[in-house]
Amino acid sequence: MKINTLVIIKRKPWFREAFRVKYSVFPDVWEKALFFAIFSFVICLLHSVGFPVQQPILSSLIPTIVLGLLLVFRTNSANERFWEGRKLWGGIVNHLRNLTWQIWVNIKEETPQDQEHKINALNLLTVFAIATKNHLRSEGISEEMRPLLSAYYYHHLQTSQHLPLQIAAYLGEYLQQEYQKKHLNEYQLTNMQQLINQLMDMVGGCERILKTPIPNSYSIHLKQLLLIYCLVLPFQLVDQIEWWTIPFVSIVSYIVYGIEAIALEIENPFGRDRNDLPLDQICQAINQNIQDFILNQKR
Amino acid sequence: MKINTLVIIKRKPWFREAFRVKYSVFPDVWEKALFFAIFSFVICLLHSVGFPVQQPILSSLIPTIVLGLLLVFRTNSANERFWEGRKLWGGIVNHLRNLTWQIWVNIKEETPQDQEHKINALNLLTVFAIATKNHLRSEGISEEMRPLLSAYYYHHLQTSQHLPLQIAAYLGEYLQQEYQKKHLNEYQLTNMQQLINQLMDMVGGCERILKTPIPNSYSIHLKQLLLIYCLVLPFQLVDQIEWWTIPFVSIVSYIVYGIEAIALEIENPFGRDRNDLPLDQICQAINQNIQDFILNQKR
Amino acid sequence: MKINTLVIIKRKPWFREAFRVKYSVFPDVWEKALFFAIFSFVICLLHSVGFPVQQPILSSLIPTIVLGLLLVFRTNSANERFWEGRKLWGGIVNHLRNLTWQIWVNIKEETPQDQEHKINALNLLTVFAIATKNHLRSEGISEEMRPLLSAYYYHHLQTSQHLPLQIAAYLGEYLQQEYQKKHLNEYQLTNMQQLINQLMDMVGGCERILKTPIPNSYSIHLKQLLLIYCLVLPFQLVDQIEWWTIPFVSIVSYIVYGIEAIALEIENPFGRDRNDLPLDQICQAINQNIQDFILNQKR
């Protein structure tokens, strides 16, 4: 089944799951945890030689609730960006699929050439997906598009500044020509053009996510809070738990910076990071779906 | 009334309700609770023979607020997936129902054969629902579809890679043919084709929920937090409540892991688990609705 | 003004407002509060005769934050169901109103009989609302529909399994007939049929709310938490406040179970409970609006 070609949710044994370093945020956060471990070590050293570094009252400096709520706010924002990106790509898949069957069923074929044009148009749909992927990664036209494009289009696209917009215009032109040949009626034309419009809206939505980070002042304010919170911790604890301060502060900094690291990682979901959307696979699945559909109809 | 054939909300006596082990998360969590009970037992043993395992300050290692907020975040995400899945299936039911009455009312019948075609088309609507259900469970064509399909379609579907897409194409072809026989006008054609498009969008939405888990780094980070939280508990408590530490830690681990277990259980709502959506019943209800409708019109 | 016939927000003196037992959750919760009062009494008794029942550390057994957040989560879910139900009925009112003026303005009358048909169709709109109300309460055809229906329809509806779907089909047929008499053009036909589709979507939305409770495992887990929380309270307090434990535990259990009771009460908003949606009044208002409109146009 096609459905198996993308990501699948598998449940590992819960205990081992917690130690999957590769997918956890450990690689992003260990440096910070180490830094605070060293910092705590220095404080402990000063304390052990009698410097009065203990300052228990500091625990109320940053109310935990304020820190917690801001972290959750940050997490929610990043998460919404991730899911909005996912929904937009889901929408692109759906619209391309709908265009597939509508082009096939609605456009009359009078000559074998008409069917050829039709198949070219269906291939353009895959190219649209790939072009959007490349566009979001600041890449231009790529090799995987070449077999799906006529030589003329491939050449013409080289100079285009906005690939998806240009491909949408090709599709629009194809429909307009078929309409003038009376191969489809006015309603169907308008209807399919609206699907193309909605595709362009989704591309625009992805661009919006990519180009608008959360406001700078938020992320800096949160970074300042996290820094103060972790820097102040050893002073609170050193008097009570002495050398245990070191692992304690490391773990706390790992936890809170870890939450921030996840937000940073997923807020831009169109890249090639571990947890980004599997855009390459999605594009392949679209291509596969369309080729299967063509084969199945021809039988 | 049809409405009674699906799930019904009944209120049991509140006291007994809390002990319905079968529907609670007990079966998923008892192993973890047992593990922490044994772990606590070991700590208590060490404490009773005089090892200095007590470490009360650890209580602030993971701020409860951070744990609580992350648990709620996890719960919300899973819950949203569940309800989105439910809404999509609700939408599929609605759209199939709307297509039912529109096909019946709008398409003119000139010969008895026309009515037969119409009834075949209405049966295809049920098949669409069943095909979507199977597709989401990675199953192919099933026996329950056979009585609703012509032999040709049944055979042709065997090789299809994406059942719902193929059935949508059949429906589109039927409408296109009736339109060419002048049995419905252009607006009605376009209108019904849009309903089919929206059905395909909903299938795509279900696929999106199925294929995109919440980002790995989140679920692993939460698992790490829960693990640290529960492992650290006995050290905090052993000095004060001694052997009572064992039931205490078991209950706490049951509570917090229970919340995670619920999230895991409902985040993929298309399977056959206790709390998943009753897709089999929904498909039967659709079939029942359509058969009743046909019978009622013929009278 | 019509607007006054439904629920109106009045502000009572704030002090007395807090004691309106009738609308508060007191009737649903007093039994539980009493149970915990008796339970506390037993604990106090044991304590006063010297049993070592006090166990202050238990206060951290269920982190208040986790309990609070789960209660709020429960409350939010129930509240969303209530408001979604309200929005769906708001949408039904709007769509019936729009169909009212569109049928009146758009459909040409050539004979007095045409106007009669029109008025019958407008009456069908009210019947649609009543039928939806009954459908959601698992009731069938009711007396209040009889004056609004022709004898034929009234008889035919008796055997229908899904009243709203059948009435939608009647409306669709009426429009189709008028269209064939050239009393309205194709665009207006399609447009009004889409309004009927959307009405059916809203009926489907109400069914979805009715038939899908929040997942069982959630509500049971919350009940277990509440039970443990309240059962554990007297052990925490008895040592410090002795006999005051009894009112204290009663009030706390009243508060937390009260929040759960509200959620239970409003999560199914289509019944006949105190706080449910005033569906009977809404249906009467629709009928009134339509009769007024007819009268006003005829003048």
Added chain:
Amino acid sequence: MKINTLVIIKRKPWFREAFRVKYSVFPDVWEKALFFAIFSFVICLLHSVGFPVQQPILSSLIPTIVLGLLLVFRTNSANERFWEGRKLWGGIVNHLRNLTWQIWVNIKEETPQDQEHKINALNLLTVFAIATKNHLRSEGISEEMRPLLSAYYYHHLQTSQHLPLQIAAYLGEYLQQEYQKKHLNEYQLTNMQQLINQLMDMVGGCERILKTPIPNSYSIHLKQLLLIYCLVLPFQLVDQIEWWTIPFVSIVSYIVYGIEAIALEIENPFGRDRNDLPLDQICQAINQNIQDFILNQKR
């Protein structure tokens, strides 16, 4: 610029801002604060003469988190109602504006009288806004409508039960007449009728906000919590801070009742309170916009 005629955000010096009694909730809450001051005074008096009124353990009677979360839930609900009301009125402004230019551009004028009809229709748009405002305030036809209405309409509207619905019907009739005179095509007719439908949906949305308060059981339960919370405070504090209890309890009751007061104030945004939506100004702006537009086109 027109944009300046409505509310403008100005930043006062932050310090003085906090003391703007007029716009704060002080006028709504001072009575309650005073009541609790007097109540605290009585408790302090009893304490000073030796009655054992202190009861420090009471502080955990209502978990602050539960109170806080319920307050926020209340605040959110009220806020959503306010913004939904604002969005609906924003939508009314937009739709009236779109109807303005569409009526002007799309409807052909053949005689000077046609232009007069057109201007009358544009005036009806303003009347629609005013009628909606009055309808939401349970007021009927008002003087400010008279210059914008023909004598016939002004008279006919007197007996209407639902002003906006009647005006929508006038607009629909105008469009239908122009369509029969071939001054606009069928698509444009349908298109504009859909805009009128959406206007009626927005009116229905406002009615929904007006007529459905948040469920009674919520608001009463919250009032009970607030009452218990504030009544219990002096018993907790009197032993420690003695006469300072009086200002302390006043301020706390001011803060928590203040949050409830804001929610009460904004949850019905269509009235004439200080913080309600500036409906009069919005209606004037709509009128101004339309008059300007007419003037500008005639030049």
Added chain:
Amino acid sequence: MKINTLVIIKRKPWFREAFRVKYSVFPDVWEKALFFAIFSFVICLLHSVGFPVQQPILSSLIPTIVLGLLLVFRTNSANERFWEGRKLWGGIVNHLRNLTWQIWVNIKEETPQDQEHKINALNLLTVFAIATKNHLRSEGISEEMRPLLSAYYYHHLQTSQHLPLQIAAYLGEYLQQEYQKKHLNEYQLTNMQQLINQLMDMVGGCERILKTPIPNSYSIHLKQLLLIYCLVLPFQLVDQIEWWTIPFVSIVSYIVYGIEAIALEIENPFGRDRNDLPLDQICQAINQNIQDFILNQKR
């Protein structure tokens, strides 16, 4: 790639990131932090000469949870305004882009003059974006519009009260004229007019964000809470940490007022502040996109 001309997310070294004073809220908040530093200094002075200013119980005067939740509520409201503004502008970009390719593909050119008209119309699209930007900043017609407008339009727009509405009317007129010349069919006309309607809806949405601040009573109540919270802090702390009170209170006031400052900064996103939307760049990108598209088609 065009995509690089707008804002790009770059990750600086985490440590230095926290000290980017320029983008942090430091410039907005330092005065308040200084004020509370001086105030604390006075309290410390009084304490050191023996005045009994310490009052530790005050710490529970404003429950941290209530403060935290209100701050988050404020933050969320402001954030939603920011993102809604961003989405509306994203929608404006998308719709202008869709109008671009639809005007180019759908409107037949019979004479060279027709192409000239078409290019003028495409330029009007850019002017629409600039006019909206100016409108939201209470500015009128600007120099950057001049090269894109014909002399007649430039002159006529001078007296317009609502630039975007007027430009929408120009576009509508152009389409109407081309339709009368039979250069496009009725469906395409209606379709493009709907895009223009939606553009006007988005302009209206921006106006709504601009003109409706969050209710006054909220912002004042929050300011009062923050003031009480910070004024009370030194009295709580002075007895324990003496002169350390001064930095402590400064930092806390910096943190909580910083959160409010961010909300104030981003809740009106259409200005020229550091963190506002880059409207000038967006307008330039639209212009660039359209010019590229024209060039590319002509090749």
